[in-house]
Amino acid sequence: MINQLSWKVGGQQGEGIESTGEIFAIALNRLGYYLYGYRHFSSRIKGGHTNNKIRVSTTEVRSISDDLDILVAFDQETIDLNYKELHSKGVILADAKFSPKKPEDTEASLYAVPFTEIATELGTSLMKNMVAIGATSAVLDLDINVFEVVVREIFGKKGDQVVAKNMDAIKAGFDKMKENLSTGIKTMELEKADGKKRMFMIGNDAIALGAIAGGCRFMAAYPITPASEIMEYLIKKLPALGGAVIQTEDEIAACTMAIGANYGGVRSITASAGPGLSLKMEAIGLSGITETPLVIVDTQRGGPSTGLPTKQEQSDLMAMIYGTHGEIPKIVMAPSTVEEAFYDTAEAFNLAEEYQCPVIILTDLQLSLGKQTVEPLNYDKVEIRRGKLVAKEIPANDNAYFKRYEVTEDGVSPRVIPGMKNGIHHVTGVEHDEQGKPSESAANRIAQMDKRFRKVENIRFNTPVYKNAKHEDADVLFVGFNSTRGVIEEAMIRLENDGLKVNHAHIRLVHPFPTDEVLQLVRSAKKVVVVENNATGQLANIMKMNVGHAEKITKHLKYDGNPFLPHEVYTKCKELF
Numbered sequence: 001m002i003n004q005l006s007w008k009v010g011g012q013q014g015e016g017i018e019s020t021g022e023i024f025a026i027a028l029n030r031l032g033y034y035l036y037g038y039r040h041f042s043s044r045i046k047g048g049h050t051n052n053k054i055r056v057s058t059t060e061v062r063s064i065s066d067d068l069d070i071l072v073a074f075d076q077e078t079i080d081l082n083y084k085e086l087h088s089k090g091v092i093l094a095d096a097k098f099s100p101k102k103p104e105d106t107e108a109s110l111y112a113v114p115f116t117e118i119a120t121e122l123g124t125s126l127m128k129n130m131v132a133i134g135a136t137s138a139v140l141d142l143d144i145n146v147f148e149v150v151v152r153e154i155f156g157k158k159g160d161q162v163v164a165k166n167m168d169a170i171k172a173g174f175d176k177m178k179e180n181l182s183t184g185i186k187t188m189e190l191e192k193a194d195g196k197k198r199m200f201m202i203g204n205d206a207i208a209l210g211a212i213a214g215g216c217r218f219m220a221a222y223p224i225t226p227a228s229e230i231m232e233y234l235i236k237k238l239p240a241l242g243g244a245v246i247q248t249e250d251e252i253a254a255c256t257m258a259i260g261a262n263y264g265g266v267r268s269i270t271a272s273a274g275p276g277l278s279l280k281m282e283a284i285g286l287s288g289i290t291e292t293p294l295v296i297v298d299t300q301r302g303g304p305s306t307g308l309p310t311k312q313e314q315s316d317l318m319a320m321i322y323g324t325h326g327e328i329p330k331i332v333m334a335p336s337t338v339e340e341a342f343y344d345t346a347e348a349f350n351l352a353e354e355y356q357c358p359v360i361i362l363t364d365l366q367l368s369l370g371k372q373t374v375e376p377l378n379y380d381k382v383e384i385r386r387g388k389l390v391a392k393e394i395p396a397n398d399n400a401y402f403k404r405y406e407v408t409e410d411g412v413s414p415r416v417i418p419g420m421k422n423g424i425h426h427v428t429g430v431e432h433d434e435q436g437k438p439s440e441s442a443a444n445r446i447a448q449m450d451k452r453f454r455k456v457e458n459i460r461f462n463t464p465v466y467k468n469a470k471h472e473d474a475d476v477l478f479v480g481f482n483s484t485r486g487v488i489e490e491a492m493i494r495l496e497n498d499g500l501k502v503n504h505a506h507i508r509l510v511h512p513f514p515t516d517e518v519l520q521l522v523r524s525a526k527k528v529v530v531v532e533n534n535a536t537g538q539l540a541n542i543m544k545m546n547v548g549h550a551e552k553i554t555k556h557l558k559y560d561g562n563p564f565l566p567h568e569v570y571t572k573c574k575e576l577f
Contacts, residue, residue: 003058003191005140006065009132010051010082011074013042020072020129021052023154024136027146028056029200029373032193036061036486037371038563043225043309049077058191062337062372062486066567069188070139071108072132074115076100083108091188093135093177095128111135111180118172127169134173138181141189144174199374203367206338206374207297208233210345211269213382216295217243218268220257222250222276225309226365227299230271251276255283255296262293263427265389265417267349271297274316275306281323284358286429288328291405291413291452293352293359295345300364300482302561311561312365314482315534317542320360321511327449329456331359332511336466336485338374340508341367346382347462354387355455356412362510364533366483366563388414394422401425401435407447411454456512464509465517468492469524474503476573477525479518481507481539484531484564491569500577507539519547527576528553531569535559 009020025035036055042048055065068085073094083106090108094100095115102110113135115128137144155162208230221231235245248254254270261268277298287294300316302308320332331351335341352359404425406413416423426436433439478488485506492502505521530540537555544550556572
């Protein structure tokens with residue numbers, strides 16, 4: 001028996017590759033296995049190679065695996081592009097229709113299975129992916145009945161006959177593969193899972209759910225990969241809660257509309273990717289100078305310009321911190337797991353209202369679209385804090401304007417929503433005095449700038465740095481942000497087994513930077529390896545700006561559009577010793 005499996009299905013986009021992986025993964029999730037999935041797909045609707053790699057384990061996993069046990073191929077391109085991931089005892093299950101050929105430099109076994117032929121005989125070639133699931137089940141010695149509930153959930157609306165046909169396809173694939181197995185190949189039987197119920201979701205769904213839990217009732221957004229799922233989720237859920245989602249004509253409108261809704265007292269959000277955030281920058285500055293709460297999600301992808309819209313990258317970090325013209329206080333958080341994406345999003349609304357500034361939730365494509373097992377969420381941990389929002393009537397003040405931008409010791413001024421009696425004030429994007437009236441006075445400018453920046457001098461943020469630091473004197477300190485957490489954790493285990501003392505700091509609040517916590521860990525390490533998906537080492541450079549010790553810091557960069565693999569991080573570290 002094996003306690004972990006790496007499985008990949010590939011073919012042309014539009015062939016049902018995603019649904020094949022989805023059905024396979026959901027069924028195993030229902031059995032209690034931990035899963036981590038990552039889709040490689042093209043930036044077009046149909047055509048172009050796509051694959052879905054899913055890791056299945058009896059213990060928690062947070063990254064894709066180095067190698068591959070089973071490759072399900074619907075065309076020769078899938079074999080040619082992915083076979084090198086297969087280990088020597090790996091298996092290729094290929095559709096006999098394209099007369100598959102095994103590359104000479106692999107020891108993996110190739111089995112040509114008539115996926116399309118069997119599906120056609122059963123009524124339609126579209127069911128070839130179900131035949132492939134059945135063939136996979138035979139190799140894993142899985143009971144195919146585990147798929148029936150999933151198939152019924154997906155196809156039940158089309159009638160019992162469609163459900164039965166798809167189950168027939170799974171059974172036919174299972175039986176056909178069993179015939180092949182009789183020729184000598186051993187099954188890869190998985191150890192039994194614990195059977196516990198866990199969620200299986202992408203990071204974008206967790207962000208959307210976190211927004212709802214955090215009191216968000218309005219979203220304005222423009223569709224863009226890889227952020228669109230946030231909008232799609234909220235379109236389904238918010239109306240039932242008295243909320244609304246508006247698809248705007250562009251990114252600028254989305255951001256300004258969210259600002260307007262927040263000004264009106266409704267917790268609001270907008271979400272996009274790098275190109276969209278570039279368009280939102282002026283509006284983010286408007287949020288900053290008017291001190292209007294604003295929550296923004298940036299799902300990083302390959303840039304610049306249109307770049308690699310469906311590929312992994314972490315190159316928006318500097319833009320999110322420094323992108324706006326002029327200087328405003330802002331908060332940039334970076335969840336590293338799906339669970340954190342949920343809790344951090346809910347908390348973002350509290351921070352936005354408490355500090356009356358833009359809060360950016362920074363994710364990346366791997367975290368936003370990678371689907372993984374999630375332990376049940378604790379909704380009791382979510383609280384609503386609205387900061388200095390005035391809830392009671394304001395006393396009359398002889399027709400003077402309300403001091404919306406009053407200079408206070410902590411930098412946060414009282415805030416009212418439209419309609420509050422005696423709360424009238426001026427709102428403008430130019431510099432203004434305490435009542436909001438435009439002012440170019442030098443003394444006023446200094447007072448208002450200093451006031452705004454005092455707000456974020458002492459941010460209260462739970463766990464600004466995730467730390468796994470058991471060594472007082474470490475050989476190496478790994479540092480990362482967003483989705484690299486899982487791959488770093490896996491590399492750490494291998495390095496510790498080699499006798500190295502390894503610590504790990506994952507930055508969850510990237511701005512304002514948690515200098516004191518990071519500096520302490522950097523000082524206690526001989527070497528620091530910063531792992532990030534970009535070409536210039538943006539996080540490493542920010543660390544040098546804030547904590548120094550540049551001579552210790554080594555950048556491990558990857559910017560080819562693919563996420564890190566555990567062996568890449570392990571090998572880079574070994575080269576240093």
